[in-house]
Amino acid sequence: DAKTTQPTSMDCAEGRAANLPCNHSTISGNEYVYWYRQIHSQGPQYIIHGLKNNETNEMASLIITEDRKSSTLILPHATLRDTAVYYCIVSRFTGTASKLTFGTGTRLQVTL
Amino acid sequence: DTGVSQDPRHKITKRGQNVTFRCDPISEHNRLYWYRQTLGQGPEFLTYFQNEAQLEKSRLLSDRFSAERPKGSFSTLEIQRTEQGDSAMYLCASSLDRDYNPNYGYTFGSGTRLTVV
Numbered sequence: 001d002a003k004t005t006q007p008t009s010m011d012c013a014e015g016r017a018a019n020l021p022c023n024h025s026t027i028s029g030n031e032y033v034y035w036y037r038q039i040h041s042q043g044p045q046y047i048i049h050g051l052k053n054n055e056t057n058e059m060a061s062l063i064i065t066e067d068r069k070s071s072t073l074i075l076p077h078a079t080l081r082d083t084a085v086y087y088c089i090v091s092r093f094t095g096t097a098s099k100l101t102f103g104t105g106t107r108l109q110v111t112l
Numbered sequence: 113d114t115g116v117s118q119d120p121r122h123k124i125t126k127r128g129q130n131v132t133f134r135c136d137p138i139s140e141h142n143r144l145y146w147y148r149q150t151l152g153q154g155p156e157f158l159t160y161f162q163n164e165a166q167l168e169k170s171r172l173l174s175d176r177f178s179a180e181r182p183k184g185s186f187s188t189l190e191i192q193r194t195e196q197g198d199s200a201m202y203l204c205a206s207s208l209d210r211d212y213n214p215n216y217g218y219t220f221g222s223g224t225r226l227t228v229v
Contacts, residue, residue, distance in 0.1 A: 036218075042222050043203050043205070044218075046218060087154055101157065104153060105154055
């Protein structure tokens with residue numbers, strides 16, 4: 001699975017959009033981009049995933065560049081409860097081994 | 113649907129003792145995963161089951177570790193002769209994988225925090 005690069009930490013003011021970048025320059029054509037987050041003392045929580053097209057759900061939006069070498073997770077109106085570690089994961093979904101390889105993620109701190 | 117349950121939430125044990133953790137996945141999920149997470153790191157894959165079959169094991173899973181999923185429902189992870197390096201959060205996740213569809217994300221439990229003293 002391709003490796004990802006994320007900033008170690010970011011700050012965001014409550015109510016503003018949080019834009020979390022991820023580089024995955026070695027991604028291959030059959031690899032998906034997944035985002036999970038982990039709030040302190042809890043298990044990771046699935047946020048969103050995509051292959052080529054931009055995706056949006058009730059939690060966030062995922063913007064994938066045309067060359068698929070990077071992506072951005074957007075939390076449109078960050079709240080204090082969005083303070084967490086956000087993991088960008090690139091994974092080939094083979095059907096026989098859909099395990100996820102986590103990096104160290106981005107620690108997002110949402111402040112008043 | 114009560115999510116993925118793990119028991120216990122916390123376990124303190126003396127070095128050399130055996131410990132066993134339990135995971136109850138979401139009932140209709142056919143895949144179950146175990147991960148380990150140490151402080152400041154992301155979760156690391158240990159092993160996964162498709163129904164009752166253990167299909168993959170990481171090199172992190174030494175011979176002191178054993179996982180089972182009898183009848184394809186709950187799973188147990190046992191660590192024998194614990195060492196201080198085994199101190200970590202052990203996370204269980206489950207997913208419903210049909211027709212190799214990537215649209216089914218994992219659901220993680222809250223984990224079992226193991227401290228070996």
